Amino acid sequence: LPPMQSFYQGWLFISACLKQRKCKQVLASTRKLHAGAEGSKVSPSAAPERLPFCRVTEEDLAFFRKILPGRTIVDPDLVEPSNVDWLKSVRGSSEVLLRPQTTEEVSQILSYCNSRNLAVNPQGGNTGLVGGSVPVYDELILSTSLMNKILNFDSISGVLTCQAGCVLENLSFYLEERDYIMPLDLGAKGSCQIGGNVATNAGGLRLLRYGSLHGTVLGLELVLADGQVLDCLSTLRKDNTGYDLKQLFIGSEGTLGVITAVSILCPRKPKSVNVVFLGCETFEQLLKTFQLCKGMLGEILSAFEFLDSECMRLLNTHLKLPNPISDCPFYIVIETSGSDPTHDAQKLHNFLEEAMTSSLVSDGTVATEEAKIKALWSLRERVTEALTHDGFTHKYDISLPVERIYQLVTDMRKHLGNQAKSVVGYGHVGKTT
Known part of the structure; x- marks a missing residue:
């Protein structure tokens, strides 16, 4: 399958989990290419045309094995994980995985590939969610995983x-x-x-x-x-x-x-870290809470994230992560970090008191201990993982003015109707654009 290109580095992630029937139809179009073969190749209709790059030959493999002894991988079982993205929604057909350890080795690889007109796909941890880290066709995969010093x-x-x-x-x-x-x-x-x-x-x-x-x-x-x-x-x-x-x-x-x-x-490690998990009834209240948060927490505010109730349902259903507060349409994760625990705690207390008095938030909890902080953060960080258990996932990372962003989630739910098991929205409210 061709990778979806990432157009934005935004603050809201909108994901749709398609029903299993459509998942099978999409995966059925996966194709197989062979290094060194010059015959015609079958590709999905959505894929861009394969450019006229040369195909890998035994002579090419001999060169790579010489400069990367034991680190030129052609075993299909070992190459396969690098051909598939984290969501398992897009798949390449590379048959060669190169694992350099030094800049000089990378230089030798690219110089040779340039002279031979061989396509190269650089790859790091392969954790991307939009298909950008895997080959489209049979490109050589150049992994940086051993360059870890x-x-x-x-x-x-x-x-x-x-x-x-x-x-x-x-x-x-x-x-x-x-x-x-x-x-x-x-x-x-x-x-x-x-x-x-x-x-x-x-x-x-x-x-x-x-x-x-x-x-x-x-x-x-x-x-x-x-x-x-x-x-x-x-x-x-x-x-x-x-x-x-x-x-x-x-x-x-x-x-x-x-x-x-x-x-x-790199910044100094903060001496004081607090995490707050809050619930809001509307997205408008969430945005007003963000404005209040910036005004009252100021220099100690380090994160402001949100997820919707559909995210919480998936977290609870598939990962068994409990909701620490009462059910709400929207949830906020706020983190503060500073150098004075007493000062930070007082500012946070004042903010929470104002947010509750103004009826911007309906429920919440505060964590100051490391274990509880990690538990609250997991509700935001593991949303994507929960989505993968719910069906074939399409995920988009987009930027829009914050006051309009959640309308896109609402519109997508109406547009997809019963074609999708779920449409969720979550992301970084702090990345206002």
Whole structure:
């Protein structure tokens, strides 16, 4: 199946779970290609035409095995996971998985493929939900998963330099031991890689507080399509010594080159963290709560997320996650982080008192202990996982003015009718656009 292209990095995720009958019809169009075969290939009607790239030969495999001994994978069972996206909704037909460990190896691979006119699909943790991380046809898959070394950390400036294949959660553990945190947090943090995060300009749960990767990424090391290594791995917050080329590659999704290393500015670990889970009767009340939240919590506000009642139903049904408050049409997850527990607790108390008095929220609970904080966050982070148990999932990550965004969910429910088992909306309210 062809991958759906990601047009937006937005704050609302709208997902539709189709009924099983249609799921089977879609999956039936999966096709098989053979490396080195020159015959005609069957492709689904929605796929773009395969460009005139060469096909992999035994001579090509011999070259890759020479520079990647034991890391040129052709076993179909081992290649298959890299051909299928996380939702199992799109599938490529690559028969070769390359696993370099160094920038030099990536350079050799791309230089050779450029000379041979072989198509390459860069891949990180393969946690994307819009099909962008898997091949469309039989492209070589270049995985960065073995490029997972931390190269340097400056405890004074807070600048971390690492290879692109480092898993986000591993970087978080490393930094927390040194009293720092990553400026990026995602539900897929246990599998996603920092190179893929940068390549997709991932926003995540902390964007409201720390901004986008365009601001926190200080430098990149990249390999261009012809194998040329581009060293933009600066560790300076201000660098006026030339064009800021790295900005072109943040969000480029592997179309301009392969990211091999990243330097990123990391904030200090907060001494005080609170998470609040609230319920609202209308989306308008939710937006007013967001306005109140920004005004009263100010500098300690680090996240403002929402999910609807349909998300909660799926979380409870498929993952057995209980609703910690009474049933409501909309739910909010708010996180504060700061340096003074007493100050933060008082600001949060004042906000909650005002929100309840103004009848903006109908119920809520507060967590200050780590276990309870994780439990509340799981209600937001595991929505996508719950959706996968409910049918064949179509998921879209979009940006619209916040006052109009949930209307799209309502319209989709009317448009799809009984063709969909469920249509849900959830996302980052803090990413207002």
